[in-house]
Amino acid sequence: MDRRAAARAFAALVFAPLLLAQPKPQYEIYALRYATIPGFQVSGLVAGADPGRKLDIAMMIWLVRGGGRNILVDSGFYRDQFFKQWHVTDFVKPSDTLQRVGLKPEDITDVVITHMHWDHADGMDLFPKARIWLQKDELEYYAGAAWQSPRTHGGIDPDDVLAVVKLNTQRRVGLVNGDAQEILPGVTCYLGGKHTYASQYVAVNTAVGTVVLASDNMYLYENLEKHVPIDRKSVV
Numbered sequence: 001m002d003r004r005a006a007a008r009a010f011a012a013l014v015f016a017p018l019l020l021a022q023p024k025p026q027y028e029i030y031a032l033r034y035a036t037i038p039g040f041q042v043s044g045l046v047a048g049a050d051p052g053r054k055l056d057i058a059m060m061i062w063l064v065r066g067g068g069r070n071i072l073v074d075s076g077f078y079r080d081q082f083f084k085q086w087h088v089t090d091f092v093k094p095s096d097t098l099q100r101v102g103l104k105p106e107d108i109t110d111v112v113i114t115h116m117h118w119d120h121a122d123g124m125d126l127f128p129k130a131r132i133w134l135q136k137d138e139l140e141y142y143a144g145a146a147w148q149s150p151r152t153h154g155g156i157d158p159d160d161v162l163a164v165v166k167l168n169t170q171r172r173v174g175l176v177n178g179d180a181q182e183i184l185p186g187v188t189c190y191l192g193g194k195h196t197y198a199s200q201y202v203a204v205n206t207a208v209g210t211v212v213l214a215s216d217n218m219y220l221y222e223n224l225e226k227h228v229p230i231d232r233k234s235v236v
């Protein structure tokens with residue numbers, strides 16, 4: 001190799017990674033409330049809390065916008081059975097909450113499902129163009145072994161399992177394989193506190209630093225302040 005060719009090879013070696021290292025999008029995050037469940041027992045959310053304490057809990061999904069993407073973290077619920085099982089107020093179909101920020105369901109590019117509980121996963125088929133991101137172990141467990149015992153699928157609805165299996169056959173599911181996986185530039189999934197078999201939480205790059213969307217890995221600020229987890233038998 002002559003000297004000029006060597007210089008070109010050296011430049012390619014040094015500068016190519018710099019060219020590839022695009023800056024990560026700085027996302028904006030919107031909390032979209034779609035329902036309230038009144039009078040929820042706090043001991044179901046904060047292990048060991050006084051059984052007499054009740055709280056009207058806000059049911060939320062999160063919109064993450066940036067880099068040409070509209071990403072939802074969790075999808076809420078909408079199927080009829082949940083309105084028979086639970087007392088729900090202030091309900092807006094999760095896909096209709098997008099009107100507040102000028103979006104339509106088909107504008108959603110990605111939906112990250114933090115876990116398969118009904119109030120997080122049920123709405124995943126409301127967004128016709130979205131790719132659904134879920135931990136591989138969460139999908140495999142709740143599509144299979146979880147139903148071999150009556151006690152290992154609390155809060156998981158069979159319709160939601162069928163929905164995610166169907167989406168997967170349509171090649172619309174992205175399987176997240178374990179901890180610290182950057183599924184999109186600046187959007188990283190981490191394994192959570194085993195709220196479900198393989199629950200996850202999401203870290204998002206923003207202009208003010210990394211924002212963690214904890215989902216049910218930390219239900220209330222009280223969990224953080226007291227360093228107390230959500231109850232292990234929680235079905236929300």
Ligand SMILES: [Zn+2]
Nearest residue numbers: 117216235236
């Ligand atoms: Zn949950």
